[in-house]
Amino acid sequence: MDKLRVALLGATGMVGQRFVKLLENHEMFELSVLAASPSSAGKKYQDAAHWCIEGEVPEKFREMTVVKADLENVKKEDNVDFVFSALPSDVARIVEAEFAKAGIPVISDASAYRMEEDVPILIPEVNPDHLELVKKQSNRGWRSFIVTNPNCTSNVLILALKPLQENFGIKRVIVSTMQSLSGAGWFGVTSMAIIDNILPYIKNEEEKVEREAVKIVGEFDGSKIIPAEFKISASCHRVNVLEGHTEAVFVELKSKADPKQVIEAMKNFRGRPQELNLPTAPENPIIVRMEADRPQPRLDRYAGNGMSVVVGRIRSDTVLDNGIKFVLVGHNTIRGAAGNAVLNAELAVREGYL
Known part of the structure; x- marks a missing residue:
């Protein structure tokens, strides 16, 4: 064409x-x-x-x-x-x-x-x-x-949550983000503000994550979107990393799942872009790393040409009922934008x- x-x-x-x-x-x-x-x-x-x-x-x-x-x-x-x-x-x-x-x-x-x-x-x-x-x-x-x-923060988070919602259902999500400097733009954060520092507040970011997630995962009934029923709480932070957002995610599932089941659900996840073989679609939207010290933004942000979300440290959480926790990294200006x-x-x- x-x-x-x-x-x-x-x-x-x-x-x-x-x-x-x-x-x-x-x-x-x-x-x-x-x-x-x-x-x-x-x-x-x-x-x-x-x-x-x-x-x-x-x-x-x-x-x-x-x-x-x-x-x-x-x-x-x-x-x-x-x-x-x-x-x-x-x-x-x-x-x-x-x-x-x-x-x-x-x-x-x-x-x-x-x-x-x-x-x-x-x-x-x-x-x-x-x-x-x-x-x-x-x-x-x-x-x-x-x-x-x-x-961008919602994007990489929700991509990782999608197979959990499909396979086990989600009751609540708690996420703590470590967001890169590029998310604020070239002139967004001064060097004196971020060197030797972490900024514990990003204007409007937490509200965006919490509002957008339930709309995106919501059900389209043919005329409108019915928001998803799970609750989400976000805490967003700016860190001294050039590109790639890191997020620590805690999920309470509707049905019990062990880490091995979650790993398989994430590894096997594919979507419409993969079915259609779209040019920009990564082969694996979610890549699971089994090493104890992965993912890391410097090592993992360009996975799938920057279009894959990399997830690691998948383990059970003992505070939440049917709890699972993990860490993800996604490229905020490629997959996230x-x-x-x-x-x-x-x-x-x-x-x-x-």
């Missing part, structure tokens, strides 16, 4: 740079428009982007001129089939709706529309059926739709939404 032409809104930020790398040689999508803030518009991409991820700015995009991230300027540049959005939430709230209203689908990493009743928060291995919810957005007068990513959005778009194409 011919490649779909795509614009990227918020192309110069850290997540935007991940999109650029992932789309450099994508077999389904041609990145034809790079859009960003007014201060970046008019500049060559290599000059506008403060490149801060591994490798170089892809050659094919270096000389591309950045345009302002709005409907008018993107349409002037190219007649794109859809857009990816890595915009800040306050900007996304306005701009993404303009595109959807004009008939241009939006695959978004922004939080602006996540908790809207008619907008899916999609993890393709977890809730691909929620994609059907976009049909409800026509009631807004939109000619197209918005699909959102979860928060740009990679998940690209996978969402691939799924939407194969399921006939794009």
Whole structure:
């Protein structure tokens, strides 16, 4: 098939740079428009982007001129089939709706529309059926739709929880996160604040995790999402790690399971992207490590090209009834952001939404 032409809104930020790398040689999508803030518009991409991820700015995009991230300027540049959005939430709230209203689908990493009743928060291995919810957005007068990513912390957590929910049921979850610096962006945390330190508070992060989880794992009844009934408590911390979120997870299951059963459930877990052999889908969404000292962000964040969640230290918990506890690592700007959005778009194409 011919490649779909795509614009990227918020192309110069850290997540935007991940999109650029992932789309450099994508077999389904041609990145034809790079859009960003007014201060970046008019500049060559290599000059506008403060490149801060591994490798170089892809050659094919270096000389591309950045345009302002709005409907008018993107349409002037190219007649794109859809857009990816890595915009800040306050900007996304306005701009993404303009595109959807004009008939241009939006695959978004922004939080602006996540908790809207008619907008899916999609993890393709977890809730691909929620994609059907976009049909409800026509009631807004939109000619197209918005699909959102979860928060990066929610994303990797829920992917690990999905086989437990499927096989044993979940009553409650307690999670303590150790989140990397890249989650705050290049200018997000000053060096003097994080060196020799851990920051015990990330604004709005715990609330996002607790709200999003029950929506994502909820049941779609054909017209709305019925939130999952389990309870979740999150405590989120910023640590001096460049990339890769680490989470200590404690789960009370509905039915009893020993660590060996949990390990097998996680190892055997596959989702719709694996069935469809989507280009960005990892062969194993969850990789289980048996070593006592794994996973570690430095060693495990690029598992599955950054799209797999690595789980280890799976053991029984004696405080919770039917308790299981484990540690996970996931790449926050690949699986937790740009990679998940690209996978969402691939799924939407194969399921006939794009």
